[in-house]
Amino acid sequence: MLSIQDYRLPEQLDEYRQALRRFVKEECDPLAQEIEETNALPPRLWDRFREAGLFRLTLPRQYGGIGLTAGQYGPLLEEIAHSHGTIRLFVHIWNWIGSGALMRYGTDEQRRAYLPAMVRGESTFAFALTEPDAGTGTDIRTSARRDGDVYYLTGNKHLVSCADHARAIQVIAYTDRAKGENGITMFVVEKSGPGVVMSAQPDGMGMRGSFHGAFRFEDAPVPAGNLLGEEGQGLQVALDILDTSRVFIGLSCVGLAQELLDRSVAHTWKRVTFGKPLAQRQAIQGMIANMATEIAAARALAMAVVARVDAGEQVRREASQVKLFGLQMVGRVADWALEIHGGIGYLKETAIERYYRDSRALWFEEGSPTIQRQVIARDVLAHGRQ
Numbered sequence: 001m002l003s004i005q006d007y008r009l010p011e012q013l014d015e016y017r018q019a020l021r022r023f024v025k026e027e028c029d030p031l032a033q034e035i036e037e038t039n040a041l042p043p044r045l046w047d048r049f050r051e052a053g054l055f056r057l058t059l060p061r062q063y064g065g066i067g068l069t070a071g072q073y074g075p076l077l078e079e080i081a082h083s084h085g086t087i088r089l090f091v092h093i094w095n096w097i098g099s100g101a102l103m104r105y106g107t108d109e110q111r112r113a114y115l116p117a118m119v120r121g122e123s124t125f126a127f128a129l130t131e132p133d134a135g136t137g138t139d140i141r142t143s144a145r146r147d148g149d150v151y152y153l154t155g156n157k158h159l160v161s162c163a164d165h166a167r168a169i170q171v172i173a174y175t176d177r178a179k180g181e182n183g184i185t186m187f188v189v190e191k192s193g194p195g196v197v198m199s200a201q202p203d204g205m206g207m208r209g210s211f212h213g214a215f216r217f218e219d220a221p222v223p224a225g226n227l228l229g230e231e232g233q234g235l236q237v238a239l240d241i242l243d244t245s246r247v248f249i250g251l252s253c254v255g256l257a258q259e260l261l262d263r264s265v266a267h268t269w270k271r272v273t274f275g276k277p278l279a280q281r282q283a284i285q286g287m288i289a290n291m292a293t294e295i296a297a298a299r300a301l302a303m304a305v306v307a308r309v310d311a312g313e314q315v316r317r318e319a320s321q322v323k324l325f326g327l328q329m330v331g332r333v334a335d336w337a338l339e340i341h342g343g344i345g346y347l348k349e350t351a352i353e354r355y356y357r358d359s360r361a362l363w364f365e366e367g368s369p370t371i372q373r374q375v376i377a378r379d380v381l382a383h384g385r386q
């Protein structure tokens, strides 16, 4: 039984990682089918996550977290990504997307208000950027007007992951449209506050058990003390979190792809056609070699950038490269895994089809492939090799 209390972290991180690998195999994997059928994470799994320490890996020690760095957290997330996609999503929301802005830009008061409940795994902080009726970034339509010490928020957000487990949401909105990207502000909005209306979105292709919320803000009052960062700093706050998070989406692609490779290797030794296991066929070996090589390349690229995150460097171009290569890699690996498994890979019993569906979510989390290409190209065209 994995319990974070048994480890002195980060000193015993490698041992914790090995134990986490066993935890995924022995305790998470057997529940994958139940998650698919019930479209929810079983409550007993939540208890195990708390005990295992998965809700507080990167959260600050002063609030009861473990305080792991990006370089320490990355390999653990890769292990988690071997499990059901929703488990990986939840762990990452707690440890980065939900907590990152609060840790970097939040006031002491805001941290004291929200972090303890996150550490206990009771609630998280959802991240609301995407809009149903506008593009992402400076195209957003959600806006807020100030009246004294209160802002009034109006607009729509959707595809907000983990909205059901969030006590509050981070909302990006224009406070002064005339200032362009310097007129965008990030707010902490209590989900139960007046003028905040949440609805559940239809089920997705994969990631069963993850809830995506749509929000309508109807002149919702938000106290001026609920800004994350300064007024006008919102896009910077959001991009800071997205830049670093994209590296972890890349590592999530690596974990999922490695799981597909592990399963494919096992299958090639088991499946015999024309008197030989598939593992002894050159065509199959070619696919295995491609999968292993692409996974190794994606992991190396991601870990090199993770080290730069810990050094406090700006990694916008590099993070998008990690995410772009990762999502393309996991797409190709998922195709090869399905091809290697043949017809039974298409059936639910092998789990290949589930990983295949879940891998597609990684294309969109933290921005589409096109957006990554735009970020990379803009930087390369302006600064060349660097």
Ligand SMILES: Cc1cc2nc3c(=O)[nH]c(=O)nc-3n(C[C@H](O)[C@H](O)[C@H](O)COP(=O)(O)OP(=O)(O)OC[C@H]3O[C@@H](n4cnc5c(N)ncnc54)[C@H](O)[C@@H]3O)c2cc1C
Pocket: 126, 127, 128, 129, 130, 131, 134, 135, 136, 158, 159, 160, 161, 162, 207, 361, 364, 365, 366, 367, 368, 369, 370, 371
């Ligand atoms: C599993 C999952 C979890 C998510 N979680 C969250 C979350 O927690 N919070 C959140 O805010 N969002 C979340 N999203 C939304 C996700 O970030 C967006 O779907 C993604 O950024 C793409 O934005 P969009 O859906 O608005 O696509 P669109 O903007 O409609 O784009 C559609 C396509 O057109 C391309 N495109 C758009 N504009 C341009 C342009 N100007 N030039 C060229 N091409 C363009 C895009 O690259 C894309 O390929 C989640 C999505 C998924 C699938």
